[in-house]
Amino acid sequence: MKAAQVVDQEVQTGKVSIESTTRRSVSRGLSILDFILRVLAALGTLASAIAMGTTKQTLPFVTRFVRFKAVYKDLPTFTFFVIANSIAFGYLLLSLTISFLHIVKYKAINSRIVLIVFDLVIMGVLMGGASAATAIVSLAHDGNTIANWFPICRQFNSFCQRVSGSLIGSYLAIVLFIILIILSSLVISRR
Amino acid sequence: MKAAQVVDQEVQTGKVSIESTTRRSVSRGLSILDFILRVLAALGTLASAIAMGTTKQTLPFVTRFVRFKAVYKDLPTFTFFVIANSIAFGYLLLSLTISFLHIVKYKAINSRIVLIVFDLVIMGVLMGGASAATAIVSLAHDGNTIANWFPICRQFNSFCQRVSGSLIGSYLAIVLFIILIILSSLVISRR
Numbered sequence: 197m198k199a200a201q202v203v204d205q206e207v208q209t210g211k212v213s214i215e216s217t218t219r220r221s222v223s224r225g226l227s228i229l230d231f232i233l234r235v236l237a238a239l240g241t242l243a244s245a246i247a248m249g250t251t252k253q254t255l256p257f258v259t260r261f262v263r264f265k266a267v268y269k270d271l272p273t274f275t276f277f278v279i280a281n282s283i284a285f286g287y288l289l290l291s292l293t294i295s296f297l298h299i300v301k302y303k304a305i306n307s308r309i310v311l312i313v314f315d316l317v318i319m320g321v322l323m324g325g326a327s328a329a330t331a332i333v334s335l336a337h338d339g340n341t342i343a344n345w346f347p348i349c350r351q352f353n354s355f356c357q358r359v360s361g362s363l364i365g366s367y368l369a370i371v372l373f374i375i376l377i378i379l380s381s382l383v384i385s386r387r
Numbered sequence: 388m389k390a391a392q393v394v395d396q397e398v399q400t401g402k403v404s405i406e407s408t409t410r411r412s413v414s415r416g417l418s419i420l421d422f423i424l425r426v427l428a429a430l431g432t433l434a435s436a437i438a439m440g441t442t443k444q445t446l447p448f449v450t451r452f453v454r455f456k457a458v459y460k461d462l463p464t465f466t467f468f469v470i471a472n473s474i475a476f477g478y479l480l481l482s483l484t485i486s487f488l489h490i491v492k493y494k495a496i497n498s499r500i501v502l503i504v505f506d507l508v509i510m511g512v513l514m515g516g517a518s519a520a521t522a523i524v525s526l527a528h529d530g531n532t533i534a535n536w537f538p539i540c541r542q543f544n545s546f547c548q549r550v551s552g553s554l555i556g557s558y559l560a561i562v563l564f565i566i567l568i569i570l571s572s573l574v575i576s577r578r
Contacts, residue, residue, distance in 0.1 A: 324514055328518045334463070
């Protein structure tokens, strides 16, 4: 009822109508930006999952301390990293459909709040995977003399480099998620 | 101008005025809930920082593999955990003042969006610290045979238990942050 009255007045006064059109096109612009950022974040998580998932290194020699071959499944944290990135990728693909609907129906509020909730949870999962993997990668690089954990990167050098690189896509996606949530709040507040 | 017209009509029609009062009191209720959740989250991060920061264990014997004493500073990840929780605690204390202002000025929108931005970043820092610490704690419990990392919890049993326990406060605060950000979006959308 209130909304109808406002629309009524917007039609009566030309100035308000122009203001409303600007407001609409900015909201639509933000919705398109939301869609693009989701595509980029999806690519980031996919790249991370593939880079980590396909990493392996076979050593030409055997010592008392190291195995022939290192793959991501040897460390449970890296397995979690791959799973977290795959979940985030799947979610981002699904959310693209809702994001596309928002470009058309830019006034939708409830679906945006639902997206914020899921974005937050998936961002948490992604952050958990990325930072846990970072802790293990840093341990693999430096080791820890007090706990007597050896730096395995001395043997598995290319494995370590590839694993470290695979973190980038995940952190990029986390930053994009933060921007996405802020964008959604801005659109909701502009309604 | 638009807002003024709406208020005008609210005064004219009694029904809308009652609806507006309900809307106002719900917004105020959500603001009070925001304040309480921030206090709880602050207590969680403080407990985590203190529990981790004061943990130490001195062993009655020395072996080739373990030291006399284990403190959190021996593992850089645990140091980061303490710093992350301290930062979150400091931020939550500061945000309490803004949260208190929101109870009085429940119509404020811009300051709520600023809070969402900072909440998101601090939640990310907290999640990073907690999950990195979890990865190391899990390694300390189980070790890793392939990387030849020994489970140090066999020696430092009480140290490990205390460290594991200190994670709880941090994860509680993360869940509260997620609820806080959702609450803020709800209040913004109800405006």
